[in-house]
Amino acid sequence: MNIAIASDHAGYEYKETIKRHLTAAGHAVTDFGTDSDQRCDYPDFVRPAVQAVADRRCERGIVLGGSGNGEAIVANRIRGIRATVCWDVDSAQFARSHNDSNVLSLGQRMMTAEMALKIVDIWLTTDFKGGRHAQRLDKIDREP
DSSP, X not given: OEEEEEEOXXXXXXXXXXXXXHHHTTOEEEEOOOXXXXXXXXXXXXXXXXXXXXXXXXXXXXXXXXXXXXXHHHHTTSTTOOEEEOOSHHHHHHHHHTTOOSEEEEEGGGSOHHHHHHHHHHHHHOOOOOTHHHHHHHHHHSOO
């Protein structure tokens, strides 16, 4: 799977850890930055990564920050993106099975690196259930 990844300074350490984990598992990873833990603004990196998912240049995206909230807000402004903030394996499983999440947002300050990797693995391997969940997504995507 080709995965876009991005973070700000507050998510940089886990971004690098997740990137190594994904590469070792055989995934292609496109890194949209940042390149260090020096203070920066998350929209500068998150928006291009998520746009790559919306444009189908990448199949999914993972974005990181201190809490993951701001990154998810930026991501969800882009049409076709369903970004979900996950904090444990259950939230990651529901994000995929019920919401067909195509962008995962994580907060480095909210969990251990080990938990972040577990969340990533569950999120990548859980299938969307469709059915009544697909009907709900259709309602979300309808123009007002």
